[in-house]
Amino acid sequence: MNFLDKYFDEIEVGERFVTRGRTITETDIVQWCALTGDWYVLHTNAHYAQSTRFGQRIAPGLLVHAVAAGLGVPPDAPAIVANYGTDALRFVAPTFIGDTIRLESEVIGRADKRPGKDGVLKLGWNVFNQNNELLLKTDIQILMSCRGSAN
Template sequence: MNFLAKYFDEIELGERFVTRGRTVTETDIVQWCALTGDWYVLHTNAHYAEQTRFGQRIAPGLLIHAIAAGLGVPPDAPAIVANYGTDALRFVAPTFIGDTIRLKGEVIGKTDKRQGKDGVLKLNWNVYNQNDTLVLTSDLQILMSCRGRSN
C-alpha cells in the first residue's frame, strides 16, 4: 500500500512503496513542450539529438518529475494538504522515448508543524527505468494532516 493514502500520524519512518510502471511516449514529450513552451532541441529535434552523446531525443527532466507525481500521489489521498517542495532534485540519467519508469518512495523524515494537526513528510523520491537505472533522484516534502483533521 502507498503510505500517502494514510494520515501523517499513521506513517512511520522507513516506510516504502514502489509504483506500477509507465512508458514515456513521444506524445508525452510533445504535449509537455506545448504546455510549457519548452521546445529545447534535445527533446524535439531527432536529427540534432542523434548527433549528441545521447544518440536520440530525451524526455525533459521536469516531465519525468511530473510523471513521478502522477505515479506516486494517490488521487484521493485524504491527508495531503499541499506539495511542500522538492530538495536535491537531480536528473542523473536520460529517459528516452519508450522507457518505462516507476517510482520508489521512502519516508526519510517527519516534522510536526502544528502538534496533532499536521506535519511535513520528507520522502526519498526516486525514479528508475525498466533496467533499474536511476534516472531522477530527489527529496520531496508533503504537508499532510493528522487523522481527524480535514485538509
C-alpha cells in the first residue's frame, strides 16, 4: 500500500513502498522535448548519441523524475496539499529508451508545520531500472494535511 493514501498524522518514519514498473519510450522523450523545449542533442539525435559514452539516446533526467512522481503519487491521495520541494536530486545512471523504471519510496522524516492541521513529509526516492540499477536518487518533501483538517 502506498503510504500517501493516508493522512500526515497516520504516517510513520520508515514506511516504504515500491511502485509498478513503467517503460520509457521514444514517444515519451519526443513529447517531453516538445512540451519543455529541451531538444538537447543527447536526447534527440540518435547518430550523435551513438558516438557518446552512452552509445544511444538517453531520457532527460527531469522526465525520469516526472515519471517517478506519476508512479509514486496517487492521483486521488486525500491529504496531499502541495509539492514542497526536492533536495539532492542526482541522476546516477542513464535511462535508455526501453528501460522499465520503478520507484522505491521511504519516509525519512516528518515535521509538523501547523500542529494538528498539516505537516511536511520527507521521502527518499530511488528510481531503478529492470536490471535493479539505480538511475535517480532524491529527497522530496510533500505538504500534507492531518485527518480531519481541510486541504
